[in-house]
Amino acid sequence: xxxxSSLQSLPLKKVLRAKHIAVPAEHGAWVFLFSxxxxxxxxxxxxxxxxxxxxxxxxAFLIRQPLTILVKIYSGRRTMKDLYPAVFWMFxxxxxxxxxxxxxxxxxxxxxxxxxxxxxxxxIWHLCLVSKRAERRQKLIEVVAGGVLALAAPAVYWxxxxxxxxxxxxxxxxxxLQVAGTILSxxxxxxxxxxxEMPSRREMLRMATQTLLxxxxxxxxxxxxxxxxxxxxxxxxxxxxxxxxxxxxxxxPAIAVSPKRIGIRQLIISxxxxxxxxxxxxxx
Numbered sequence: 001x002x003x004x005s006s007l008q009s010l011p012l013k014k015v016l017r018a019k020h021i022a023v024p025a026e027h028g029a030w031v032f033l034f035s036x037x038x039x040x041x042x043x044x045x046x047x048x049x050x051x052x053x054x055x056x057x058x059x060a061f062l063i064r065q066p067l068t069i070l071v072k073i074y075s076g077r078r079t080m081k082d083l084y085p086a087v088f089w090m091f092x093x094x095x096x097x098x099x100x101x102x103x104x105x106x107x108x109x110x111x112x113x114x115x116x117x118x119x120x121x122x123x124i125w126h127l128c129l130v131s132k133r134a135e136r137r138q139k140l141i142e143v144v145a146g147g148v149l150a151l152a153a154p155a156v157y158w159x160x161x162x163x164x165x166x167x168x169x170x171x172x173x174x175x176x177l178q179v180a181g182t183i184l185s186x187x188x189x190x191x192x193x194x195x196x197e198m199p200s201r202r203e204m205l206r207m208a209t210q211t212l213l214x215x216x217x218x219x220x221x222x223x224x225x226x227x228x229x230x231x232x233x234x235x236x237x238x239x240x241x242x243x244x245x246x247x248x249x250x251x252x253p254a255i256a257v258s259p260k261r262i263g264i265r266q267l268i269i270s271x272x273x274x275x276x277x278x279x280x281x282x283x284x
Contacts, residue, residue, distance in 0.1 A: 036153035044160025052103035059097035146179035232284015
């Protein structure tokens, strides 16, 4: 009873300021949502369903944080003082999500809701890892989650043009593969920061082989798509940015560089990709 009364007496002002509960801790994850979202919006345009769809995407993205906090409280990783703020923000995001989904259904965009199905098992997977204190440095789930977030591209595109079009799936694939290449690059930089001294160029190339190969093959694939007319001719320029970043990292390894600096640099690279992708598609 004492715990409950103490939670009820928690000032609303303090709850509203609980940014670590209201906003995802992984600030770099924002670009994995906004990059495909902006691509879909730029290519599909704006319609009456665009606002509720974007609101639904943001609400679904944000609700992960308070739910994660609740799981941490349940598993003993957080104290009860975080319970009220977590419940409060989960309620706010739930109301926004339900309201926006209802609006989409009323506007006859219910077919978009099928894209949310893959997110459910991935979210449960994430919460299970959180309960086991095993959510950090999980490359596979980050890549899969990136694919789920990349579904924002076809969703926003289809709602923008107010109909289904196969191009949406191509946008999803390109956005997901780019996110995967970004994640591999970030892990490469994080591994480099653990080096005690400057390694040989051969050793650096060995460390970067997987990341460089993935991003190079992706670039070649987009070049082929451009040659065959599936994407505008200058679109490969956007996919050239990440391989160049990997090559730069081979010559300038992130030894003793803070994870925050690595994240900020990768955020800049991903943002640049988004801008170049949109610009080259428009020019095409």
